[in-house]
Every structure is written in C-alpha cells, then in structure tokens.
Amino acid sequence: MNEIKQISSLQNTLIKKIVLLKEKSRERKKSGAFVLEGLRELQLCLKGNYEIETIVFQEDLVSEKEINKLLDKYTVSPKIVSITKEIYQKLAYRETTEGVLAIAKSKEHKLEHTNLKNKKPLVLVAEAPEKPGNIGALLRTADAANIDAVIIANPKTDMYNPNIIRSSVGCLFTNTIATGNTTEVISYLKKKNMNIYCAALTASKSYVDTDFKEASAIIVGTEATGLSGEWLDNSTQNIIIPMQGEIDSMNVSVSAAILIFEAKRQRGF
The missing domain is CATH 3.30.1330.30 (Ribosomal protein L30/S12)
Structure with missing residues (x-):
C-alpha cells in the first residue's frame, strides 16, 4: 500500500x-x-x-x-x-x-517506431487538425473501430493537450498513435504498401464503391481547407461521402467515422 x-x-x-x-x-x-x-x-x-x-x-x-x-x-x-x-x-x-x-x-509517437500488426492494416490519417476536440473524437472513433493506427500529419498541438485527453475519454492511451509531417507520412504509407484514400471533393469516387479490404489509409483534412495538394498528388483514389443537403462537408470526426466503419463493414468487422 x-x-x-x-x-x-x-x-x-x-x-x-x-x-x-x-x-x-x-x-x-x-x-x-x-x-x-x-x-x-x-x-x-x-x-x-x-x-x-x-x-x-x-x-x-x-x-x-x-x-x-x-x-x-x-x-x-x-x-x-x-x-x-x-x-x-x-x-x-x-x-x-x-x-x-x-x-x-508522455510517450514519443515517431512514425519509424509505429508497428502495424495486421497484414492488411486500416489506418486513419488526419492532416493538420486544429481543434483538440476533433482530435479526441477521432481517437474515440479509432478505438471503437479498433483500427491499427491513427497518424496526425502536421500536428498543430501536442498530443497531451488536456482537451484531447478529455474529449478522447482516455482513448489517447488505447490507440497506436504517430505524428510526422505530410511528406514523412506519405513515405511511411508507401513503404507499407498501403492504398491511400483521400477524402476530397474533386475526382472522387463514392466511399461505398471503394474497396477498403486491402491495406488502406483513410486520409481526412480540415473542414476549412481540406487536404493539401501533396496528399491529392499521392492519392490512390479520392473518395467522397455524397451530400444530399445544401452543404458539401461534415465535421471531420463524423466523416472519418462513416469512412472507417464502412471499411470495417467490408472487412466483416
């Protein structure tokens, strides 16, 4: 005691x-x-x-x-x-x-130390998320879906911001997490032979018509600016969630959840 x-x-x-x-x-x-x-x-x-x-x-x-x-x-x-x-x-x-x-x-979250255990991993990448609450929500989704890793490209805040811990309800500690700049993350994904699926409005295919059963990285950007050109230039396929109302996008954590769970559905959970 x-x-x-x-x-x-x-x-x-x-x-x-x-x-x-x-x-x-x-x-x-x-x-x-x-x-x-x-x-x-x-x-x-x-x-x-x-x-x-x-x-x-x-x-x-x-x-x-x-x-x-x-x-x-x-x-x-x-x-x-x-x-x-x-x-x-x-x-x-x-x-x-x-x-x-x-x-x-705290722990280091270096890309080179990130091991993906599954042969056909499913990874979520978020580029430059600014709001700690959104990062926390992404981590909760990742934990709920039990995906292989969450990678934050060009992070705008440290991962141990109290608002991230609180909004993730502790899922910060249960996920495999890595950080790096966009170039580093793209290089890492390519070394792992992963398909890169970028959530984007242009040259996109509906997410339900996309095959996520192979090694896949789902890439999401900010609501304000979307993904950088470097991601789009290296995309295996741009994907989109068709909108039926007046707006053309949703909160990043909501979009990520839809895409991740579609991928999990295809993989039989």
Whole structure:
C-alpha cells in the first residue's frame, strides 16, 4: 500500500506543477509529462503502459481504498497525494471526474517506431487538425473501430493537450498513435504498401464503391481547407461521402467515422 501525503495549500510546488502542465504545452514538452483527469482515464493510461508519477485525489469524491484497488492490478508505485476540495476545484476541469488527477510521463509517437500488426492494416490519417476536440473524437472513433493506427500529419498541438485527453475519454492511451509531417507520412504509407484514400471533393469516387479490404489509409483534412495538394498528388483514389443537403462537408470526426466503419463493414468487422 502506498504512503499517502496530504496537501492543503494552493501554493504547494506539486499543485503549481499540475497547473503548469495543464496550461502550458511548452512545459509538457520540456518535462515530458502531462496531466490526466478521471478514474476511467487513469485506468486506460495504466492499461496503455504509461508511467504514472503522481496521483492526487479528493477524498470526498474517491477513497484511498479505491485508488489502491485500481493500482493493485499493475506493477506501479506512484506517489499518492490527498488534496482538499478547494484545491481539487482549482485543478479539475469538471466536478464529475471522480476526484482524481494524475501526472504521467508522455510517450514519443515517431512514425519509424509505429508497428502495424495486421497484414492488411486500416489506418486513419488526419492532416493538420486544429481543434483538440476533433482530435479526441477521432481517437474515440479509432478505438471503437479498433483500427491499427491513427497518424496526425502536421500536428498543430501536442498530443497531451488536456482537451484531447478529455474529449478522447482516455482513448489517447488505447490507440497506436504517430505524428510526422505530410511528406514523412506519405513515405511511411508507401513503404507499407498501403492504398491511400483521400477524402476530397474533386475526382472522387463514392466511399461505398471503394474497396477498403486491402491495406488502406483513410486520409481526412480540415473542414476549412481540406487536404493539401501533396496528399491529392499521392492519392490512390479520392473518395467522397455524397451530400444530399445544401452543404458539401461534415465535421471531420463524423466523416472519418462513416469512412472507417464502412471499411470495417467490408472487412466483416
């Protein structure tokens, strides 16, 4: 059983560190650490073999016994700290996360270290997604479909942005994730002999008429600008979801979900 320390001051060094990690991308990159919030998120982080440095909890919302019960499933020994309600309200994004936050060590997400286990993998690539909420939603979809990897090309934010962790409901920790620039990602996909299917409005084929049963990468861009010309120049086939209303596009996470689950349907799930 871990020894429990108690903190009651907002000026405590650990509390200041948590605030910095939540608010500053530069601090997350410098320290190689990030903050997560919630019991489910903590459980998924442990399941994903992340190193947990410190757990802080608010005893009115979660008990020491519950924390230790969760940790007993894993060979980890993080510092455990009890904090006051006042401090928890200062740190937490929302009051419904069971009273738990943790500091964990981030992982590198290099393309060259990304192993695709299936012989005919299905991969989602998102180019330059700007909104953390969209990235989180993409990760939730990827987890739900159990695809082989999610690759972020030209990332605009670090993957451990608290809004990505929160909107992904911890699926950041359950997916195989890689990042790189567009040129690097295209080169990686070609080395893996993958078909590149770009979601685009021009020279496109309906997604339901596209064969996703071979090794496939589904590429989505932003709603504002779509995919860069480099992707379109290297596309095996542009694909489209036919629109029946007045608009010509949907939220990127919605579009990705439709395309991914069509691919999964073709593969017999």
